[in-house]
Amino acid sequence: MKYSILIFDTPETASRFHGPEGAQYMSQWQPFIKALTDAGIYVAGAGLQPPDTATTLRFNGDKRLVQDGPYADTKEQLGGFYMIDVPDLDTALEWAARTPRLPGQAFEVRPNLIPSGKQ
């Protein structure tokens, strides 16, 4: 079963990326991804650039609407995600708890849709 772990930042957590704390944090990612890979469960993942780099595309019928900025106008913004293939939600949560973190970040664990015809 594949699970996506979505990492949510707030303006406060995003501001921590800069400076020594951010460097500390970033240096923890490589070992973490390696641990996922060694365990044979890593599928994919990416860290995202800040929300102000986003461009949002919407459709009103056939009419396109392109906007600057992220889709949701909320304090919490998606900062990155990774996907793992594990037997169950308990195991997914166990790994999610090991995710490198900054104070204030939240981690949403969501099962992927199972493509039809596959287990």
Next chain:
Amino acid sequence: MKDTARRAIERAARDSRSRLLAFLAARSHDLAAAEDALSDAFRAALETWPRDGVPDKPEAWLLTAARRRLIDAARHAKVHAEATPELLAALDDAQSVTRDDAHAFPDERLKLLFVCAHPAIDAAARTPLMLQTVLGLDAARIASAFLVKPSAMGQRLSRVKTKIRDAGIAFEIPRGDELPERLDAVLEAIYAAYGSGWDDVAGADPRRKGLATEALELGALLVRLLPDEPEVPGLSALMLYCESRRGARRGPDDEYVPLSEQDLTQWSQPMIEQADRLLRKAEHMGRLGRFQLEAAIQSVHAQRARTGNTDWESIALLYEGLVRIAPTIGARVGRAAAVARARDAQSGWALLQQIPEQAVAGYQPYWALAAHLLDRMGRGDEAHAARERAIGLCEDAAMRTYLVRQQD
């Protein structure tokens, strides 16, 4: 008036809820129904006590109210209709015990603890069930501590209760041959709430956060309920020794402080003394066990507060005994760490390497210790790789930061 009633209800909920529940469940053999009936009784108390005054015997009042509801519920549930006469008879003695003295109704919580850790119940559900029924913790709090989706935890707990009812799991204290094994399951379940012995290995990962107080409470309860089994005070001693160092585990900036660098003045002496007393009490009974050995290891660490140094030879010897009776991965890694301190890094490393790789793939303390020993043997590249693995598997942020700093 209102305040008096509220305080009386709160006191009853705190002091007597689990005793009332154990008493009712032992008679109805239906934990979920007993919980519902007791909740109803507390709700009724919230309505009537502020109006009519607090009864002379609050517990007897609650017991009678809950008993009435249990019987009503059994009558309404047609499927269990045949059980009603039996239930009535069983609950009748509830009526008679409460008539005389509110505190005379027997404490059946030991039976409840044995039911919670019954072999027919999935080992992963035992501790959550204990925390909910004996201590009254809500499922959401338990779910957070065990890293489980709260709705899933709620479902698991109710499934387990259905099983207890449908399988007719007896509310009894195991006798004779059965006792040691059954008791071991109870002790395991309590210890699982405390978490693993974090301190004995460099880099141990504290799990089950936030339940240490609850585990200590369950341990102390078991010491009162089952005073003649040495492993019972053994477990309490073990948890108290670990708990005595809680304040010293983190520095001023919340950074991880390894056992060897802890400020000894921050160790809680009253807790250590209490643990010493419990361990002595256990030793007097003359039957050694896993928890006593683990407690003894921690007591050697605790002596550093008095003597200023750690007797690693003794610790290594105690681990030797522990591995012989309980060869868990944690014990084997702990032994390797102790032997490395008592003798040399090579001896510790040799012991580490005897543990099958498969068993330690996801076990963080193993990799933290491996990195430490490889460093000491001058094998820097291998140490780096092992430490990277320890960092990747780490759950505790302070510990992760500590390991990352060592990596540079």
